[in-house]
Amino acid sequence: MNKPLILIVEDDKPIRNLISLTLESQQYRQIAVETGGAAVIASLSQKPDIMILDLGLPDLDGVEIIKKTRAWSQMPIIVVSSRSDDSDKIEALDAGADDYLTKPFSVDELLARIRVALRRVQFMQEHNSLNESVFENGALQIDFAAGCVFVGKEEIHLSPIEYKLLCLLAHNVGKVLTHNLILKEVWQNTLPNDTPSLRVYMATLRKKVEPPLGQKLIQTHVGIGYRMMRLSEEQ
Amino acid sequence: MRSVELPPREEHVLVCISPSPNNARVIEAGAVLARAFDAKLTALYVESPSSAPLPVKQARHLEENLSLAEKAGAQIATSYGANIALQIVEFAKTARVTKIVLGRAAVEGILRSRQDPAGRLARLLPYAELFLLPEDGSAQTRKPRARLKSFTWRSFGIELAILVVTTLFGLLLRKLGFTEASIMTLYILAVLLTAFLTDGMLYGLLSSLLSVLTFNYFFTEPRFTLLAYDPGYPLTFLVMLVASILTSSLTAKARQQAKVNAEKAYRTEVLLTASRNLQQAEGTDEILLETARQLHALVDGAALLYPVENSVLSQPALFTVDRTADSLFTPEERAAAEWTLANNKRSGAGTTVFPGTRCQYLAVRGHGAVRAVAGIELVRALDSFEQSLCLAILGECGLALDKQQADEARQSITLKAQQEQLRANLLRAISHDLRTPLTSISGNADMLLRGAVPQEEQHQLYANIYEDSIWLINLVENLLSITRMDDSAIRLNLKPELVSDVIESALTRIARRVGTHEIRVEIENDLLLANMDAPLIVQVLLNLLENAIKYTPEKTHIVLDVRMDGERVRFTVSDDGSGISDENKQHVFDMFFTSAGARGDTRRGLGLGLALCRAIISAHGGEISVSDNIPHGSVFTFTLQKAEVHLDE
Numbered sequence: 001m002n003k004p005l006i007l008i009v010e011d012d013k014p015i016r017n018l019i020s021l022t023l024e025s026q027q028y029r030q031i032a033v034e035t036g037g038a039a040v041i042a043s044l045s046q047k048p049d050i051m052i053l054d055l056g057l058p059d060l061d062g063v064e065i066i067k068k069t070r071a072w073s074q075m076p077i078i079v080v081s082s083r084s085d086d087s088d089k090i091e092a093l094d095a096g097a098d099d100y101l102t103k104p105f106s107v108d109e110l111l112a113r114i115r116v117a118l119r120r121v122q123f124m125q126e127h128n129s130l131n132e133s134v135f136e137n138g139a140l141q142i143d144f145a146a147g148c149v150f151v152g153k154e155e156i157h158l159s160p161i162e163y164k165l166l167c168l169l170a171h172n173v174g175k176v177l178t179h180n181l182i183l184k185e186v187w188q189n190t191l192p193n194d195t196p197s198l199r200v201y202m203a204t205l206r207k208k209v210e211p212p213l214g215q216k217l218i219q220t221h222v223g224i225g226y227r228m229m230r231l232s233e234e235q
Numbered sequence: 236m237r238s239v240e241l242p243p244r245e246e247h248v249l250v251c252i253s254p255s256p257n258n259a260r261v262i263e264a265g266a267v268l269a270r271a272f273d274a275k276l277t278a279l280y281v282e283s284p285s286s287a288p289l290p291v292k293q294a295r296h297l298e299e300n301l302s303l304a305e306k307a308g309a310q311i312a313t314s315y316g317a318n319i320a321l322q323i324v325e326f327a328k329t330a331r332v333t334k335i336v337l338g339r340a341a342v343e344g345i346l347r348s349r350q351d352p353a354g355r356l357a358r359l360l361p362y363a364e365l366f367l368l369p370e371d372g373s374a375q376t377r378k379p380r381a382r383l384k385s386f387t388w389r390s391f392g393i394e395l396a397i398l399v400v401t402t403l404f405g406l407l408l409r410k411l412g413f414t415e416a417s418i419m420t421l422y423i424l425a426v427l428l429t430a431f432l433t434d435g436m437l438y439g440l441l442s443s444l445l446s447v448l449t450f451n452y453f454f455t456e457p458r459f460t461l462l463a464y465d466p467g468y469p470l471t472f473l474v475m476l477v478a479s480i481l482t483s484s485l486t487a488k489a490r491q492q493a494k495v496n497a498e499k500a501y502r503t504e505v506l507l508t509a510s511r512n513l514q515q516a517e518g519t520d521e522i523l524l525e526t527a528r529q530l531h532a533l534v535d536g537a538a539l540l541y542p543v544e545n546s547v548l549s550q551p552a553l554f555t556v557d558r559t560a561d562s563l564f565t566p567e568e569r570a571a572a573e574w575t576l577a578n579n580k581r582s583g584a585g586t587t588v589f590p591g592t593r594c595q596y597l598a599v600r601g602h603g604a605v606r607a608v609a610g611i612e613l614v615r616a617l618d619s620f621e622q623s624l625c626l627a628i629l630g631e632c633g634l635a636l637d638k639q640q641a642d643e644a645r646q647s648i649t650l651k652a653q654q655e656q657l658r659a660n661l662l663r664a665i666s667h668d669l670r671t672p673l674t675s676i677s678g679n680a681d682m683l684l685r686g687a688v689p690q691e692e693q694h695q696l697y698a699n700i701y702e703d704s705i706w707l708i709n710l711v712e713n714l715l716s717i718t719r720m721d722d723s724a725i726r727l728n729l730k731p732e733l734v735s736d737v738i739e740s741a742l743t744r745i746a747r748r749v750g751t752h753e754i755r756v757e758i759e760n761d762l763l764l765a766n767m768d769a770p771l772i773v774q775v776l777l778n779l780l781e782n783a784i785k786y787t788p789e790k791t792h793i794v795l796d797v798r799m800d801g802e803r804v805r806f807t808v809s810d811d812g813s814g815i816s817d818e819n820k821q822h823v824f825d826m827f828f829t830s831a832g833a834r835g836d837t838r839r840g841l842g843l844g845l846a847l848c849r850a851i852i853s854a855h856g857g858e859i860s861v862s863d864n865i866p867h868g869s870v871f872t873f874t875l876q877k878a879e880v881h882l883d884e
Contacts, residue, residue, distance in 0.1 A: 086770070104704075104708050106747070108747075195730065195731075196730070196731035196764060196878065196880040197880055199731070199732065199733040199736065199764070199880075200733070200762055200764070200880050202733075203733050203735065203736075203761055203762050204762070207761060220733075220736040220739055220740065221740075222732070222736055222737055222740040222769045222770070222773060223769045223770055
């Protein structure tokens with residue numbers, strides 16, 4: 001596989017340079033643009049693998065760019081926000097972004113997020129998850145047809161809601177799912193302020209799945225949502 | 236300095252209430268005037284302590300007049316005083332009355348003068364306009380000097396018995412040789428006794444007349460006739476008659492006076508108690524409940540008070556002894572209460588508006604607005620004395636509510652001033668302390684750009700830049716939390732959050748700064764939920780952990796422990812460093828406090844972190860404290876409200 005191509009959309013020059021330098025150090029190929037308009041054109045013409053998108057652009061609203069891009073592409077979008085308020089991140093995630101970074105972020109953090117996104121790209125290329133009847137992530141196995149969950153050879157018994165949660169996360173592995181989206185998908189017609197029960201179900205799910213796996217599977221993003229991590233093959 | 240009386244600005248019409256049937260015209264004229272000038276209307280009734288209680292008919296007139304005034308939208312005021320004119324003048328001055336409407340006859344009666352009464356009143360009140368209405372039948376407005384109560388057999392019996400006993404005793408004395416003069420004094424005593432033991436002057440008068448006749452019949456020559464031979468007798472009779480009338484009227488007056496005094500004392504006591512209790516009451520709710528209690532004690536029925544918030548009735552305070560409280564909250568009762576709020580007039584039972592309700596609704600007026608609506612259950616008809624007491628208690632309640640509102644406004648101003656002060660201090664401290672790391676960053680970067688630094692020293696400069704920028708990042712995080720606190724000063728975004736999630740989030744964010752310290756986490760229950768604004772609590776945990784790392788030697792241990800404590804969740808962050816001296820313990824949570832004994836190689840903080848922690852925790856309704864760890868080190872503890880979640884699958 002070619003070195004992945006990353007599109008940087010950031011109007012602030014020092015930050016753009018910083019991201020650029022960081023990517024260079026890992027030998028990623030990259031395109032850097034300053035405006036939303038240029039970002040849309042570049043993503044159409046060059047078909048990058050990942051987009052790193054600053055939410056505070058001068059010409060276009062970040063959420064608009066995400067919506068436009070999602071009309072034709074499933075490439076991972078990592079949004080960068082300088083506001084401490086969570087609401088703009090949630091809005092971007094609900095619009096289809098995969099992950100978020102808050103300024104100030106460290107170089108390590110940025111690289112970690114890019115690796116997660118790349119694993120998602122790889123996963124999406126290898127499996128067309130919608131058609132597959134079995135999901136595999138490290139030692140975790142979900143047999144959608146039979147409705148069973150295994151870690152290694154051992155079956156894990158989940159309650160119906162826990163199973164639904166796990167499937168939803170599995171279908172979006174590597175992507176941060178907001179509380180609202182999960183509630184809408186799993187509870188369907190319950191009131192949206194049912195997040196406390198979501199928290200508890202997620203905790204019991206983790207308690208059942210993570211100890212046999214021996215590693216963290218589900219990441220909690222306080223105030224935002226959850227994400228299933230793509231477990232690396234060697235572990 | 237002499238105080239200058241300023242002419243009042245707002246129009247205020249005063250009508251004077253009297254028990255006269257003609258008074259209705261005065262009230263109507265006052266109401267028309269008030270409407271025409273868009274003025275406040277007050278109806279004043281001056282009760283005079285020297286006057287005898289009103290006969291039934293007049294009392295009814297007075298009640299009718301009072302309710303007429305109330306219907307006309309007047310605020311009823313009652314004042315007490317012997318000099319009616321003075322009372323009116325005093326009231327008009329304090330209430331800043333601009334127009335007074337009076338009946339001519341009433342004015343003449345009040346000022347006890349037929350010569351230019353209006354002129355006299357006008358001189359007493361230079362700023363008020365006077366409107367005099369011609370009234371016919373001024374005699375009707377006069378109060379009768381004494382009251383001739385209807386005849387009762389019981390009193391008549393008492394009177395006869397006294398007369399018979401006196402006569403028998405007189406006959407006995409006569410046998411023993413006493414003079415007629417002594418026997419006459421005996422009869423005067425009898426008249427006095429009669430007047431004292433019976434109600435009203437009728438029996439006193441009757442008794443004097445009968446005494447004279449009996450005396451004449453039994454004791455004067457010729458005896459056993461109503462004739463008198465001695466030329467001195469007519470004079471004796473006259474003296475006796477005058478003496479008996481005088482004593483009888485004096486006794487009657489004394490009795491009336493005693494009754495009036497008792498009522499006055501009762502009224503004063505009730506109002507004093509009400510006023511004292513209302514002053515002790517803290518908060519609107521207590522004031523309303525206290526008022527309801529007072530009204531209940533007065534009228535025997537249930538009493539409820541709807542507070543008015545933003546011109547809408549809210550949850551009422553209720554005081555009742557019976558169990559049928561539900562029927563006090565029917566839609567019709569509510570409608571009556573709302574009508575009273577909207578029209579600032581009486582409604583409900585005993586009035587023409589919603590007469591079918593259990594309660595009568597009255598407006599509690601504060602400064603320029605209806606502060607509350609009182610509902611009084613009418614289990615029996617109230618006399619004018621009780622009605623005026625009710626109104627007076629509601630007046631007290633209105634005053635107390637006004638005072639409460641003023642207090643709250645003052646408190647919020649003080650709070651605002653404190654916040655402003657805090658903000659000013661914060662800005663000063665920040666602008667001062669920002670310079671240091673910024674100077675270091677720009678200076679170090681400059682050195683590196685010039686390329687004049689030897690290779691081996693470059694690394695140190697890079698490290699300095701990095702450390703200073705991390706310090707700035709932490710500062711900004713705390714400042715952001717402070718603005719968040721400011722924004723949400725009224726209400727935090729409290730949600731039940733999983734404690735383990737929040738701790739995980741804090742640990743992830745601090746991971747890079749842990750260095751050689753070892754952090755151990757102990758959570759009693761993975762599914763523990765607490766009510767919190769999650770980003771703020773993460774900030775608290777970060778600050779506590781950060782301090783534990785910063786102020787303890789390398790390779791020491793930090794323990795983060797979470798457990799349930801009744802209805803609360805207790806978080807503790809303990810280290811085994813050198814601890815905090817008792818003196819410093821008192822100040823660690825103060826803003827801008829930094830430990831003087833901090834290690835030299837750490838940059839001193841702004842003294843914001845722990846102050847922010849305390850602000851956040853107390854905004855959550857929790858507590859934060861510091862104590863000593865055993866054998867050494869310090870323990871920071873804070874509590875949050877536990878949350879419950881019900882799962883239904």
